Structures are given as C-alpha cells and as structure tokens.
Amino acid sequence: MFNRIRGMSRLLSSQLKSYPLRQASNLFEPDYLDALKPKHPVYPCVDFKVTGYDFAVLESFQRFLHRTADSLDLDVSECWAIPPKHMHITKLKTKSTTVEGQFDLKVYERNVQVYNLPAHFFPVYLRLVQAALPEGVTLNVVEHQPDHDEIRYVPDTELKELQNELEELGGARKLKKKKK
Template identity: 50%
Template sequence: MLFQVCRRLATARGTRLFSNGGSMYEPDYLEKLRPKYPVYNALNFTIKGYDYPILENYQKFMYNVADTMDLDTVDCWAQPPRKFNVQRFKPASAIIESEYKLTVYERNVQITSLQAPLYPMFVRILQAALPEGVTLTVSEHTPDVEDARFVPDRDLLELKQKLDEMGGSRERK
C-alpha cells in the first residue's frame, strides 16, 4: 500500500521508477533540453557524374539549399577523378568496334545535426533538381570516408620507409 502511494507521487512529480523498485529523480527541465526530433550526426551527400561543370554547379546548388534551410554544412570536398576505358565489341567477335575514355568526377557535401523531419524535404529538393547523368547517394560519415579523402604522399612514405630501414630517427638531446 505504501509502495503504491509512493509510486503515484513519484510519477506525478516526474520521477521514473526502475524495474528493480528503486527510483531516480529527473527534473522536468531536462526534458525541455532534449531536441524535439531525432538528429542525424554527420551525413555525406555524394554526387557523381561525367560532366565536370554540371557537377560543380550542382554542388553549389546543394550548398545553397542547405544554407537556405539553415542546415549545418561542415565541409565540402572533391575526390580525385576516376578514369575508365570502355570498349565496345562487334557482335559475336573479339574485334573492337569503338573505344571510349570516361572520367567520373565526385563531389561531397557533409551536413551535421540534420533534424529528422528536414531530411526528407532536403533529399526531395535535391532529387527534383538532379541533373541528367548525375547520381546522388547519402551515407553516414565514417573514418573510412575520412581516410579516402586524402591522397597519400608517396615520396614522404618512401622517405619514411628508408629512414626506418636505416635504423629509425635519432632524437637529439
């Protein structure tokens, strides 16, 4: 009986009871500090295409839309272009009919603290204005993406390897 009275008072005052019978007081103002909606930490909006000027203009458009919607655009970057050699063969033969050299360009826009209700609106705006031949993908930001951003300096890596082979660096005291 006494436990039931305490439980009613606790729930009326904002205290949450745990399943083990204990309780912990949480003030009401802590609930007001929580965001109303779930928030995405960091999302990468990646666009790829064959036409460099169109891709650059679309990245600028993405940035302007995010700025208009008051989204936190943390970073924008470009990946090195990838080159492909595509061959078309004559039917039922190994003779090359035509050969194409394609270059795929990639741009990224990173947005943090994106509220869940704004995400679908932002993506729909981007999809509605997506140019022909450009693909849009959205992914979470991971350490692998961060590592792929930077091109390793081969000369520096070779010098470090030679230094290690010679016995490592000497520290002067």
Template identity: 40%
Template sequence: MTTFGKICGFCGRYSVPILLKSKGTPEQRFLRIPFVNQRYISTSQCAKGIYEPEDLPPPSAPAHDLLNIRMRGYDFAVIENHMSYVTKLASSLGADFIKKWATPAESKRVTTFKPQSTLVEHEYDMVMYERNVQIGGVTISMLGLLLDTLNTTLPEGVTLTIKQHEPIDEEVRYIPDYELNALKAQLDELGGPVRTKK
C-alpha cells in the same frame, strides 16, 4: 423544424429547444434537449484557460548526426553546379555544419569491339568526377524534406548517395604520395629512423 439555443454559463451544456411538427399541446411541442458536456484536455474544467507548467523546456526536434552526400557523374559542370545547389538547399533547411570537398577523379578506358570479332572499333576515356557535401545539425523533420527534394531535382547521369560520416570517408580525399611511401618502406627495412640524444 426551427432551432435556437444557448450555452449554460454554469455547467457548459448546450441546450436546444426544438419545435416539433407533431400534434399535441403547445407545451408538448417545445422540448428542451440538453447536449453532451464540452470536452476538456485537463481533468477539471478550467474556466480561465489551459494550465501550462512554467518550468518545461521549449519543444525541439532532435538533430541528426553528420551526413555525407556523395554525388558522382561524368559531366564536370553538372556535378559542380549540383554541389552548389545541395549546399544552398541544406543551409536554407537549417543545417548548422556544412563542409564540401572534391575527391580525385577516376579515369577509365572503355573499348568497344566490332560485331563478331576482336577488332577494336572505338576507344573512350571516361572520367568519373565525385563531389561530397557533409552536413550536420539537420532536424529529423527537415531531413525528410531534404531527401525528397534531392531525389526530385537530381540531374540526369548523376548518382547520389547519402550515408552517415565515417573516418574512412576522410582518408579517400587525399592522393597518396607513392614516392614518400616507398622511401618509408625502405627506411623500415633498414631498421627505422635513427634517433640521436642531445
């Protein structure tokens, strides 16, 4: 079968003459088959291009609120290195606001006992380190890529938590001053601070 054709400049139809290998006269063997019209996005066929309104704002993806990325682990060097990696990754993915801080370490004593007895076999002092990175201005499309990358590159022994920022997260950063709190409690028991007028 031999095919050749052309596009009509007026109606946009593509017509193909097909040479049929059947019996008949030469006039009957050449058929002109019009194909379906081309489809257009707009309702009318625009020969000069697609109409675009001039007053439309450029498309933009919505940005997510402030997110806290919390990393916890027992190895100080790994946590510090991973915090710097998360900071660089977030800035390369377009985060506008990046803030990082360290939370005070938690110390725990782990004791193992000898089998079938209450005698202490070993004692370990474990220190849990925590680092936080707060990011903001990450678009929704980049957030999925950020989460997948963080999940893939998470070091062994590190726990990663991502959540929206809350005011309680800010209070955990600071070590309480127990002496100052005790003095404030004593002052409240005595009737509060005395204010003199000048």
C-alpha cells in the same frame, strides 16, 4: 522571530516538495539544459555523395546542395572532393574481338556533409535535391562513417617511393650524440 523562522522553513519545504527528485546522473546539471534538447529526432551526421562524369555539372550541383541547405538553415559542416577514378573502357564490335573504340573516363565525386539534420526536414530536403538532380549525376545519401574521411586524402607517392628506397638501403640509422 521564532514564527518568522518557522514560516521560512515551511516556505522552503513547500518549494522542495514541488520539484521532483532528480536522478543521480542529472544531479549537477541545471534544468534549463533539458529545454535545449531538440523536440524532433535529429540525424547526427549525413553525407550526400554526388558522382558523375562531367566535372562542371557536378561542381554546379554541389554548389546547389550547399546553397539549398543554407537556405533551409541546415548545418553544413564540410564539403569535399575525392580524387577522380580513372576508367579505361574498350568497346568491341558485336560477335567479334575487333576493337570498335577505346575511351578513358573519369568519375568525379563530391560530398556535402550535413550535421544535425532534423528528421522532419530530411524528406523535404531529399525531394528538393532529387527534383533538381541533373542527368548523368547520381546521388547517394549515407550516414557518415570514419572510413569516409580516409578516402578523401590523396597519398603522397613521392614520399612513399623515398620511404621504400630507404627501407631497401637498410632503414634509417640512429644518430649518436657526441659527449663533450
């Protein structure tokens, strides 16, 4: 029996020596989690911003971006639209101040957010998108910033007007509870 215990202790000590010592930060994490890390570098979050003057073309191209990313098994986390920017353009005649024409333009913007974009797929996807880019549409590829989330929400002007009126009247009053 003593020989059996000695054999077991030798077996256990040989198994302990075969595993490298872990660092303190990985002490409670299993080894298989290291195998789940990507083999290639990954861009955490990339925004594809598409802007243009023609609403229908822009919507169609955003749909193309989304479908292409899905077909390449890329993670599209969100797609959103930003309210259009209105521009008033006045065209003047040459060497005069006479107005030749006035135009009201709207600049539309759509965004496609790709999450965990592998570095080896990025140039392929970018070349594919650039090859299909329609005329009058511009493409900007940027890393996602928290400021981009603030732009996409439309402010409630009616609510702001009511808050301003309330401030002008002296602010909100505090209600006191009656004792019974």
